[in-house]
Amino acid sequence: MPIDIASIQVRLDGLFPHLMGVRLVAVEPERVLAEMPVRADLCTAGGILHGGAHMAFADTLGAVGTLVNLPAGKWTTTTDSSTKFIAAAPVGGTVTGECVALHRGRTTMVWQTSIRRADGKLCAVVTQTQLVIDAPG
DSSP: OOOOHHHHHHHHTTSHHHHHTOEEEEEETTEEEEEEEOOGGGBOTTSBBOHHHHHHHHHHHHHHHHHTTOOTTEEEEEEEEEEEEOSOOBTTSEEEEEEEEEEEOSSEEEEEEEEEOTTOOEEEEEEEEEEEEEOOO
């Protein structure tokens, strides 16, 4: 059954990823691709994308990847995240995040997101663990 990207994007409406401008491009069980504009309000005083924005972007993609793999009655939360910053993403551009599954287990899922600028330069690599939990009642 194909994944309905539009319905997932609607679930982000009004939430932090929506405020950051995250736009889902492709969602598959083992891969999530998205874009985010590098706006001034997401940057440091030096005009480059804030490290926290990189991390929040990647966290969103790992959560989406986990969401589409969850069995009925389950939910997810991030338990661990590690970020390696490599290059700056300047204001006015767009970053692309490609998140791939490293492990899709019954109780945890591990995702790795590569964030790149429009010129293809790697800006950050984020690896995170998502815990699979019972959905809130």
